[in-house]
Amino acid sequence: MAEDIKTKIKNYKTAPFDSRFPNQNQTKNCWQNYLDFHRCEKAMTAKGGDVSVCEWYRRVYKSLCPVSWLDAWSRKVKRMHWIAWEWSYHWLWATILVLESNLGPLHKQQVFLTTAPSFQLLWSQPGMTA
Numbered sequence: 001m002a003e004d005i006k007t008k009i010k011n012y013k014t015a016p017f018d019s020r021f022p023n024q025n026q027t028k029n030c031w032q033n034y035l036d037f038h039r040c041e042k043a044m045t046a047k048g049g050d051v052s053v054c055e056w057y058r059r060v061y062k063s064l065c066p067v068s069w070l071d072a073w074s075r076k077v078k079r080m081h082w083i084a085w086e087w088s089y090h091w092l093w094a095t096i097l098v099l100e101s102n103l104g105p106l107h108k109q110q111v112f113l114t115t116a117p118s119f120q121l122l123w124s125q126p127g128m129t130a
Contacts, residue, residue, distance in 0.1 A: 015060040026064050033061040034073065 021029035037057035044051045061070075 013059075013063075015063040030061055030065040030069070033057050034065060034070070037061060038077070 015026075015029070015033075018029055020032070034057075037054055040054035040057055041051055043049075044054060
């Protein structure tokens with residue numbers, strides 16, 4: 001048991017430097033690798049390819065992201081509350097495809113959210129189209 005832990009510690013690697021995120025705050029880096037992992041996984045599954053090629057992204061976001069964020073994001077993904085997020089300065093804009101109540105066509109809805117850790121809904125305008 002102790003040897004397993006020592007081996008894991010010896011082989012542990014943190015996330016490498018990413019020039020897209022040069023600042024000390026690595027929140028965006030965490031988020032981008034989380035998205036990249038899920039995009040890669042989805043693309044490889046659709047192509048019938050090996051999903052293990054996406055493992056690098058998972059290791060990076062697991063190294064950078066707090067567990068509480070990952071738990072919250074996983075719950076939201078399971079409930080299908082978001083499809084894509086985009087960073088815009090210190091705020092997030094999310095484009096969410098919303099199915100109308102009468103099962104009509106999909107339309108886009110812009111939702112304004114706070115920064116990554118909390119994801120609190122501030123306001124939404126259903127009639128707003130992208």
